[in-house]
Amino acid sequence: MTMFLTGTLAYPPLLEIVLGRVPVLVPAELPDHAVLAPAGGADTLTRLCKAQGESAAGVLVTDGGAQDLERLCYFTGWSESDFVPVDVPQVQESVHAPVSEESAEGQPRFDAETWAHAQGALACEIAREIMRGYGQRPAAMVRAIRPYLAARAWSRALADRETPCVLRSDRTRETAVRIVSDSSAHDGFFRMRQFSLQHERFDGAMSDVIQREGFVAYDAALVLPYDPERDLVLLIEQMRYGPILREDRHPWILEPVAGLVDAGESPEDCARREAVEEAGLHLGSLEPMMRVYASPGYTSEFFHCFLGLCDLGEHGGGLGGLDSENEDIRSHVLPFEDAMALVESGEVNAGPLAMMLLWLARQRERLRAAA
The missing domain is CATH 3.10.490.10 (Gamma-glutamyl cyclotransferase-like)
Structure with missing residues (x-):
């Protein structure tokens, strides 16, 4: 035809x-x-x-x-x-x-x-x-998760951006890593890859063939809303699946506003979109924090972190989230010192939120002086 x-x-x-x-x-x-x-x-x-x-x-x-x-x-x-x-x-x-x-x-x-x-x-x-899923993943599944497959591809495109190599080695994946085999153990919303590789060692020799499994995830934008004039932060609370899998008695977790970066979307635009969806909050300027791997030993998940300057004077917290994504989110507005006390007590037990609050602790004086 x-x-x-x-x-x-x-x-x-x-x-x-x-x-x-x-x-x-x-x-x-x-x-x-x-x-x-x-x-x-x-x-x-x-x-x-x-x-x-x-x-x-x-x-x-x-x-x-x-x-x-x-x-x-x-x-x-x-x-x-x-x-x-x-x-x-x-x-x-x-x-x-x-x-x-x-x-x-x-x-x-x-x-x-x-x-x-x-x-x-x-x-x-x-x-x-x-x-990649043709002949393995049903077409109906592709239609259901297509936006996430596109976001996964966008994650690889975002990874192509240059990052500093001052202390660490400047060897590259193309020149110092050889993929020997690569297959999918599971390929749905998340992808579990089984692969074997060799890499150049610090002594210059090539390693033996190493067999590993890795968790292919997404890039996410995280934003901590902060009112520098009133010294207030906004945290969100929601039930999370990781603590349930770990059998934690308290799977409701305090976190920053966060969401997956859609295909073609900038992390900054994602941060603003998620602030509206999760907390009903329109942010002012964004201060870049850090860009980091969540756990580089086994997952590709990558975080683009921001401080979102905003007016929290009239924002008393509340409920948010998208019904279409089964989100059930409660937001809390509290003084910065109270948030830091939660880090010290262990009630803040999500690494990204603790990291972002500690970043704010270093920059808080500058931000308050400029408010």
Whole structure:
């Protein structure tokens, strides 16, 4: 079956990942149709719609087969029935394309060059994350956790940023680590990787092959709201699964505001979004704290930590969280000294919150003087 693909699916690097091969592509135009711009971020698909007098640019996959269609449906969430016959003037044989019934009127059109420059690389990384599960992870699961798969890909993109190497070794993963084998023991919301590797030792020799398991998680933004004029902080409280698994008698934990960084979202924007969702709080300026691994011995989870300056004078705490994410959150507003007393007593037993309060203890005088 010859397929006509447009928009993000016509981007050759992405299409090769989705199909698992290098297809034969022929540029083509479909009259009286338009390609609508993605409605969201890098993981949002474009839509091909009818539009009188316009022409939709795309590509013909001339060597397509049943597996190509199956892989496309797996990636997009479409069904085979979404591919309908269309008339592409330059070819005589039957051509099928995924045409949406959505109206194109008043909707922005897709700009292929702009999109490829701004989001093409991330879209390809997301496609790799999704297609890794082809043949193993059911398509229904992909649809359910797709935003999280995209966030996992974004985490790898964020990890590509430079960080200082003054005291520690400046050797890199590419030059000093060799992955021997890599497989998934579990791949759902979280991914458990079983892998073996060799790495360059401090004496210059290569290590033996080491077998390990690792927990693939996400980047998260954490923010501690602080009112420097009144010397107040806001903490949130919620039931957490880690303490339940440890069989802690008190699984309700005090924490900073926090949430997973969505694909394409900056950690700063995530911090502001989570403050609204969890505490109903609109932050002023953000002070960067630290960027740290949660537990680098076994998980990829990474924290972007901020102090959020705000007015807590009229904020007496309360309930928050998103029903769609089953969040049940209570916020507490209290003097900084009282929060530090909770660190000393052990009632604050979440490492990130203790770390962020100790950071604030060092910067508090400066912040209060500037308030």
